[in-house]
Amino acid sequence: MSSFRMRHPEETSLVRYLDGDLPAREAGKVASHLESCSQCRAEFEALQSTVADCARYRQEVLDAMPAPPAEWRDLYRDFSRIDESLAHEPLLVRLARPLVHAGAPRWATAAVLATLVVLGVFYQLRQTPSVQAAALLKRAIATAEAKPRRVHRIRVRTGNLDFTRVVGPQAPLTTAAAAPSVEALFNLAHIDRNDPLSARSFEQWREQQVHTTDEVSTVAAGYRIRTVAREGEIAEASITLEASDLMPVDERIEFRDSEWVELTEIAESTTESGGITVAPRVEVPVRAAEPPSRPAAFAPGPSASISDELQVLLALHEVEADLGDPIDVSLSNGKVLVTGRAGLPPSRQQKIQAALANMPLVEMQFDSLQPAAIPPQAALSSAGGSATPHPVIQSRVEKQLGGHAEFERFSAQILESDEEAMKRVYALHSLAQKFPAASEAQLSAKDRELLTTLSREHAAVLSQKVSTLASLLLPTLSSLGGTAALVQAVPQAAWQPAAEDLFRSSTRVDKLVSIMLGMTPSEGSTASLPTDLLSALKDLQSNLDDCQRLIAQ
């Protein structure tokens, strides 16, 4: 095709061209187009200058940083220590290592490892604890991969939390939307939220540590591995593997600051067996969307009420701080407590402080930053791991759309609408949780009106974004053979539970979209994704209609 007839390249292509990220053929096309099109050339030059500005700005920022506070260490001494600890690493681990890193197919690695481990069973029992630990864990991982788990329940306990999580291939997707504090904790503890109690996560953490001491003991249920780390935020972790099939039954992670997390597999029957799998005393079902109790909400006097909280939310809404900024608002000790979490830029913080400056009974806490919660769109993979995008569905979509460039454009448009939609979903969900029907009824008519206006606005913008998303997705998904399943709507009596349903269906859409675009690894086959996503979208639209109708009432 003549370069004169080539369409103007997308901005994404220009950026990728500038970054040298385009494949040679496409890069050639862009280059010859730029030669002939002054409009695109100007665009490209503007991008180039922006990148140059960025680099200059970044250099200024880096130069403005303080110098290191201490002398740099002489690493040679540490090197020798590492050499020593590696030299003492037992044969079995050294034998197994090249298999793990040589890029052999995973199943082959797992199979060979399993054989090695079985052959070495007598050997390992005479070896140091670290061999036993590594060997047991590797065997446990191989077994787990060979035999996918059915849906099961894990009890999660920490110093101040106690809840149950349903995990497994068909577990309800709502489990992914747990409280931010739980997600942050899981990230810190290297826990995979889709498979919290797993030998793999334990081994991944263990492998990353430079200096560890292992202990392996036999207990009633099977083997117990305890690993103490000299560095890092996790001081020690222990896991119990069942003797018969090496399935993990419990795990405990202790942080250096004495926080801890305990995970226990809940046995199918609640009767105790072997003293390990004990049904929890308090089991909070994850799906339950019970509104939280609102203590002191209507206390008289100078104590803050939910009405004050509503005013704060409105003020935050004015500066759009209710759309994705890492901020929590809660009632605490008679005040409306506004807490900024890690990741809130100082300039944003100032804007929020200014917006709330003249409000009574407000307490702001921006200085004591809690662990960063992971915002829905910016979820990082747990440290050290890298997501493996599922290429099958992506290439199907790409083929359907007619090429990589089209896929990129499609993906960009979808990301945009999805991101905007999810911001509104979270905002609406948060309002529904803060003002359950009973609390709403206690508000003055004026406050109720304000609350309605706010939720109506979120729902209306959401509705626009969902329509855009649907119109983008429908043609492609249908031509990939997807058909929307019949929706069995459960009508709700108030907008709050409807917002819960909406939240559930949107997070499902969000997750499926992200699998489709290759941004989240899929947990299984993606063959049914077009149908799943179409059904989820339909479900979302019906929940949204329901919610909007109830808000209007």
Place this chain on the structure above:
Amino acid sequence: MGFLRQPQSSSELQDQVAQLFVDTREDLYRYLLTLGVHPPKAQESVQEVFLRLYATLKKGEKIENIRGWLFRVAHNVGLKVRARQASEEAFAPELELRLTHPALNPERDLLERERMLRFHTAVEGLSEQQKRCLFLRLEGLRYPEIASTLGISASAVGEFLRRALARLKKVRDE
């Protein structure tokens, strides 16, 4: 940056990693500060990253792009350290002041200072993911390396960068 190839003697490897440490430690250290890690912790983390690098290479693992690897590991270590700074503020030096204070930047004229401040505000306004992609890109990481650092796909990196640049371009045009 040189690739470390072929099995080699322990002392050769030690020398190479030590040299790499001298060449790259300041870059990594400053990068960690911009993630909000406090200076002493940042320095400690950088040292830890190089020990991990040594242990990894010593075990015979191959690393294609060492700089990419170093930033990826430093990024993950940094985020964990920052999350553990629960009781402290994130490290945030007064950049606005440093970037624009006439006494600190005597050679820069008023317009230029203002422009830098506008740019700074715009960068602060980017989403966390956009910023991370941009900064890692400016450290010389390729899309796939940024993608694996952040746990997203390479096409998502392209998309985040496009959005970030589009926004910053507006500031330039203002």
